[in-house]
Amino acid sequence: MAGILPADPTPWTKRRDAGLSDVTMRRTIGIVTKRFSTGQHNVFSGYPEGSLARQAAVVAKRQAIRDMDKLWPRFRANVEARGGRTYYARDAQEAVTIVVKIAQNHQVQRVIKTKSMLTEELQLNHALETQGVLVVETDLGEYIIQRAQETPSHILAPAAHKNRDQIETLFRDDAGGRGIAPPQSNDAQSLTLYARQCLREEFLQADMGITGGNFAVAETGTVVLITNEGNADMVTTLPQILVSVVGIEKIVDTWENLGVLIQQPAMNGIGQRLSSYTTFVSGPRRESMVEGPAEWHVVVVDNGRHLLRDTVFEDVLSCIRCGACLNVCPVFRQVGGHAYGSVYSGPIGIVETPLLTDWSILPELPTVACTVCHACGEACPMEIDLPHHVIQLRQEKVRRRLVAASVTRSYRWWAQLWSTAGGYRRSLRWARWGQRLYQRQGTLRSAPGIARGWFMSRNMPPVAAETFHEWWDKHRMGGPS
């Protein structure tokens, strides 16, 4: 069953141009991605145990994906045994319906949330808000973009596209609306303090918390959350009702395997050995306790995950959402996360978006957002073969006729001609003859067909009066003298 993911209806060319012309965003994204990718590089040096754990983590996660259908019932049984409630949602719609119903059953008015890419994928906030529930994102980056009514532009740094001045303006407007004191200045410290004060109130008032799940452990029915801010600790300890929305691919079998995985998101995402807070939920609180929810609901979501099983793309499900591939991607650094039009941006996004939805949204992504530089393949700690997946998806597009017929004809003709020496040489002679029309001052300034785009911004030397082949024929035929 194909997944349902949100898609920006704006065409790629407009999304791209908006990204390229957003100077602030490009500057900020440049700083953030470089800091993260340098951090990833540095944290592994002098820490061989970290590299060994990473290798073991790849094995563990691959096996978990293989065993997905066995791990889910085991996870489910253990959550229930510890007093939690479990649900399985085949797609986004089912997941949203389940969560909305839980909220309605408890007359929930205020929800606090940790950052979760899956809930972005499900557009859960929107569904709750249409039912009159106030949903407050508690990760600082998410809080910022929620004030701006935008979507995250980076898996780990959702507001990476915004600068301090823009954030200050948002918070000033926010403070005006609430009748409270605005941030003292536009420095990161003051802005953070403002958000801390606002969110502290939200934490203490909320009647339901919603989390995602970085990992889930089958053998005990545990959901694991990773944050640096500590917001997951608030969300899991304060409200009476807790809902954890977890992708089915997040379940690993044992604590032993969790042990090799647990450091990888922080090491590869932000260059720390472990995030400041790793939070483990294994059930509602005992009656004699005060911290933790009275009810814990765990919604496990497929939303297209199973489509990738038993295909060459299965390794994509090993993604731990560290964002390392985004940080090194040259295209991402130029256009930013919003240009992708999908919840998932960067290399993982261009692979995952068409696959999870069976090509129903944003089929242009594999073609338009990758130079095949292989930086993502090198950066991915889970060894997901992103560059080859991009190429394979392009092949799949040709197969599904998602490419203009004229382009396909050009490639066919090109291959036919160039798969013989005679055809190859003939084509260069034709080009030499034809290029006279497009030449000025010894350089080509335009061309028809596929090559047209090149000349929108660059020149090109013409096909030489004497190619290397021709030079060799003339000077070296019969071998060196």
Place this chain on the structure above:
Amino acid sequence: MKPVELFVTCMVDAFRPTAGIAAVRVLERRGAEVRFPQEQTCCGQFSYNGGYHHEAAQLARHFVAVFESSDHPIVALSGSCAAMVIHEYPSLIAEDVLSTGGSKEEAADWKHRAEQVGLRAIELSQWITQQRPEGAAASHDAKSATSVVLHQGCHMRRLLKANAEPEAALRQSGIQPLTVGDEDQCCGFGGTYSMTEWKVSTALADAKWDNIKKVVQEHAATCLTSADLGCLLHLEGRQSRLGETFPVLYLAEVIDQADQQEKGGT
């Protein structure tokens, strides 16, 4: 004499044949007996990266057939094309044989043939440094050395993992290679990507030039060079459109010039 087969690449052949001629001279000065299989055309990477795998496989099979008759090294004038032959050919061809109705035996046979050719493929600077593995025995002292900005292509860096070779090959000729900031970032060429997504491709070229110019200003470099002509044509084409003229030379051209100067000097 060390016989080598030259794979000149379509880009050098058509757009910069002088770079190929320079490579021949560089190879011969280092004891190579250069042979040029005249039936050669293109490695097919343009089609492969574009998703046209059947079309790419046609070119790949042609390449294998042209180059498989000897057991000498195949010196490629591009890290990216060499990587295509070494890393992509075997499975590309085998999968194409199967998807076009060929038998498993046929696919396995083609795979083997492609692997044998791939084992012999080597990029030019890799070949040069292999001849003098002791590395940077520069014949000039570092102070008087000419400085050039070295751009390392992505496939050279990540698929061939040949990060040191272009630098070492330049140093052997008494040239001081300079790396640029964000050196691991793609220049935006990406084969047909440079045509289909020219805006992003150009933004990347401009970012690359910004970093190159910083180095040039600091160290008075004389030119930009790389082991991949594709990146260079893209970067040169961009500055040419902007009316700028900083020299851009393929690696063999830089080494060839240094060779000639050395000869003239002694």
Place this chain on the structure above:
Amino acid sequence: MSYWPDDGNVEAFSQRWVQSGGMVWEAKGLGALTEAVGEAWQQLVVPDPAAVVWPVIYWVNQELETIDWSQIFETRGPVEAWQWGPGKDLRSVASRAVLGMTGCAWAVAATGSVAIYASEDTGLWPSILPPAHLVLVARPRIVGTVAEGLSQMAGDCLPPLFKIVTGPSMTADIEGTLVIGVHGPGRVGAIVYEV
């Protein structure tokens, strides 16, 4: 000089904890421990001088329960010390407190982390709601790696909630600038002790 020059775990824990932005002290014996808590107070606690009371919320590991912690804190000013315990809902105290002091179930050398369980006798709020958190780490409870620590969790003793703390609450969500102290404490200290 370390009290335990041969214990690599103590050294590694302290080094990593400091690297994450925390402060660390060592204490051998009860006297040294209470002294270290006094020093930690000086460094970690920044109470509002105009405030009438300075609430402190705490719990300690069993072996330290004989100490009168309230008295120790009260020498520091108008402190109102609240001990975590069964049946008490100290959420509002915790959110007003100038300091939360806790023990920990185990600590990790390789990452400089401490694990804290939620239970009737041990709470998480003291470690997250106040602006400063002091954790008392019993030296024998320091294990080498996170995996070693987690391997204890598979059994029946698994609490419904627990967490691993590795440094102060922080964010780099605004232009990648590091800011310490977002929702949780911005000042964190650890005392490695043995009694």
